[in-house]
Amino acid sequence: MGNCCSDVGGRMAAVGGTAAITGNQSDAVDMYLKSRGIHGILSQIELSFSATNLRDRDVFSKSDPMLVVYIKERDGAVIEVFRTEVVLNSLNPTWIKKYTIAYHFEVVQTLLFHVFDVDTQFLNIEVKMLKLEEQQSLGEASCALSEIVTKPNRSLTLDLVRRVESVSSTHSQHHGKLTVHAEECFSSRTTAEMMLSCLDLESKDLFSKCDPFLVISKLVESGISIPVCKTEVLKNDHNPTWKPVFLNIQQVGSKDSPLVIECFNFNSNGKHDLIGKVQKSLADLEKIHSGREGENLFLPTLVGHDCENKILKSKLFVENFSETIQHTFLDYLAGGVELNFMVAIDFTASNGNPRLPDSLHYIDPSGRQNAYQKAIYEVGEVLQFYDTDKCFPAWGFGARPIDGPVSHCFNLNGSNNYCKVEGIRGIMMAYTSALFNVSLAGPTLFGHVINKAALIASQSLADEAQKYFVLLIITVRCREERDFFWELV
Numbered sequence: 001m002g003n004c005c006s007d008v009g010g011r012m013a014a015v016g017g018t019a020a021i022t023g024n025q026s027d028a029v030d031m032y033l034k035s036r037g038i039h040g041i042l043s044q045i046e047l048s049f050s051a052t053n054l055r056d057r058d059v060f061s062k063s064d065p066m067l068v069v070y071i072k073e074r075d076g077a078v079i080e081v082f083r084t085e086v087v088l089n090s091l092n093p094t095w096i097k098k099y100t101i102a103y104h105f106e107v108v109q110t111l112l113f114h115v116f117d118v119d120t121q122f123l124n125i126e127v128k129m130l131k132l133e134e135q136q137s138l139g140e141a142s143c144a145l146s147e148i149v150t151k152p153n154r155s156l157t158l159d160l161v162r163r164v165e166s167v168s169s170t171h172s173q174h175h176g177k178l179t180v181h182a183e184e185c186f187s188s189r190t191t192a193e194m195m196l197s198c199l200d201l202e203s204k205d206l207f208s209k210c211d212p213f214l215v216i217s218k219l220v221e222s223g224i225s226i227p228v229c230k231t232e233v234l235k236n237d238h239n240p241t242w243k244p245v246f247l248n249i250q251q252v253g254s255k256d257s258p259l260v261i262e263c264f265n266f267n268s269n270g271k272h273d274l275i276g277k278v279q280k281s282l283a284d285l286e287k288i289h290s291g292r293e294g295e296n297l298f299l300p301t302l303v304g305h306d307c308e309n310k311i312l313k314s315k316l317f318v319e320n321f322s323e324t325i326q327h328t329f330l331d332y333l334a335g336g337v338e339l340n341f342m343v344a345i346d347f348t349a350s351n352g353n354p355r356l357p358d359s360l361h362y363i364d365p366s367g368r369q370n371a372y373q374k375a376i377y378e379v380g381e382v383l384q385f386y387d388t389d390k391c392f393p394a395w396g397f398g399a400r401p402i403d404g405p406v407s408h409c410f411n412l413n414g415s416n417n418y419c420k421v422e423g424i425r426g427i428m429m430a431y432t433s434a435l436f437n438v439s440l441a442g443p444t445l446f447g448h449v450i451n452k453a454a455l456i457a458s459q460s461l462a463d464e465a466q467k468y469f470v471l472l473i474i475t476v477r478c479r480e481e482r483d484f485f486w487e488l489v
Contacts, residue, residue: 013232044185045103045149048226049084050094051115051160053176057136061269062089063117065138066127067178069099072110072142083127086118089270091176096227100185101145109145113178115160137162139175145182153222154182181226190249192282195320196231196261197241199294200313204265204273209236211266212275216245219258219279228252233266241319247282255282261316263297274299276312289318337466339386341379342456343427344449345372345412346475347399347434348442354435360476361435373428375474380424383470391420393456394427395449399438406441409448419452446473 049067057063069082084095101109116135139160148156157179196214203210213233217225228251231242252259260279264272276297280288288295294315301310352359360371369377384390394412401410411419412430414437421430450471457469 045101045145046183046185047099047101047148048095048181048183050092050179051176052092052179054091054093054115054138054160055162055175056091057117057138062091063138064088064120064123065090065093066116066118066130066135067095068114068116068132070112070114072112078112086123086127087270088123094227096230103145103149110142111145112140112142113158113180114140115178139178141178143180148180148182155222156180181220183220185250191324192247192249193244193320193322193324194247194285194318195241195244197239197317197319198263198297199239199315199317201238201240201263201275202312202314203238204275209238210275211235212237212240212263213266214242215262215264216247217260217262218252219260225260244320252282257281263314263316276314278316285318286321288316289321335466337468338388339383340467340469341383341387341472342393342453342469343376343380343472343474344395344397344409344446344453345431346444347396347438347440348444348476349440350442350444350476351440354440361440363432363435372431372474375472376427376431377424379472380427384424390423392423392427393419393453394421394430395419395452396434396438397446397449398440398442398444400441401438408445409452410438444475446475449473
């Protein structure tokens with residue numbers, strides 16, 4: 001069963017057991033993606049990999065395969081994006097590590113797969129540090145992501161080919177098959193933490209105790225099992241207690257989805273012995289923890305032409321079981337939290353004469369945005385969706401209004417009493433108007449605008465409103481070099 005776990009160079013560390021949390025799409029996120037040339041709602045796809053009948057490139061043992069995934073860009077460039085773990089001594093590996101990719105309906109996403117046999121001398125090196133040119137190729141394949149997700153069971157089996165060049169021609173040789181299985185990742189914020197142990201494990205070694213580890217797999221609709229987590233190996237232990245494992249609900253489907261927990265005896269040659277297994281859901285495992293009673297392992301045994309499950313005296317225990325919910329930014333919004341956007345712009349003389357093209361405040365007749373306009377637009381277009389009234393306080397500082405002293409906090413709209421403008425367009429118009437109604441001066445002082453913003457925020461706090469205030473200060477970093485600089489407060 002060497003194809004169920006990652007044992008790079010005989011390593012016995014745990015693999016898997018965690019998954020990234022994928023939040024729901026909102027209008028703001030969708031608008032932001034569209035503004036970057038990404039149209040349509042994105043789906044996160046998790047790809048699992050297995051191979052069969054790989055070529056054996058080792059002399060005294062079987063190949064130690066690792067899969068590398070590449071993406072082919074529109075311009076033809078090929079970029080490496082993912083590497084699996086190395087599986088020891090296996091011609092039929094099932095890799096545990098999964099690759100998650102955003103699926104774009106309107107784009108042909110070409111994936112390239114290359115299987116390598118990692119040479120024995122490199123097995124103690126982390127996979128990300130391996131030099132691929134020093135490894136032996138076992139074959140390669142390619143497909144479009146849409147080919148996988150459109151299959152009835154979302155599994156696609158590809159022939160692995162190895163290109164052989166000769167003087168007369170270039171041809172391909174088939175060397176096994178690669179199966180890619182796709183699953184859509186649905187957002188789940190619940191993670192189950194478990195500490196598992198076993199009692200009275202049967203010894204599989206003649207002269208020592210067993211070296212047990214667990215592999216947790218999920219069962220998919222087609223009936224196949226896909227490994228999602230492996231514990232560490234505990235040496236010479238018949239009553240092991242492993243470190244806690246963490247399973248996100250999205251990894252296993254649901255709390256009631258069946259899981260297969262297999263206990264193996266570790267062997268350095270990759271041929272791990274199955275000690276026993278159980279099939280339980282997370283809900284079942286929680287009940288085992290509550291009842292403080294273990295579950296007997298069973299071992300599939302061939303009796304005549306039939307396979308029966310032999311019940312063992314060995315037991316699996318759930319020492320600890322807990323669930324945690326990870327709240328996302330969108331959860332806070334759903335709970336009533338509102339973002340309020342405020343902006344303050346530097347009108348000091350260090351920006352240069354706004355009527356000259358080399359000024360940071362120069363308004364280009366062609367419509368090309370200056371540095372200040374770009375900053376306002378880039379930040380404001382994202383934040384405006386989270387502000388219900390879309391009326392934003394906007395100030396200037398470091399300028400002298402007509403017939404007045406230098407002000408370090410004046411309303412951008414020219415009003416003496418009201419500082420808000422409507423929308424990002426309102427900020428842009430007020431900014432342009434202010435350039436023709438003030439004289440750039442100095443010095444650069446932030447204190448007045450920060451105090452003004454803090455006053456507005458404190459009033460909201462007094463009203464017990466759930467609001468989060470973002471103040472964007474756009475200024476010049478260095479007077480001599482006039483580097484542009486902005487920050488969020």
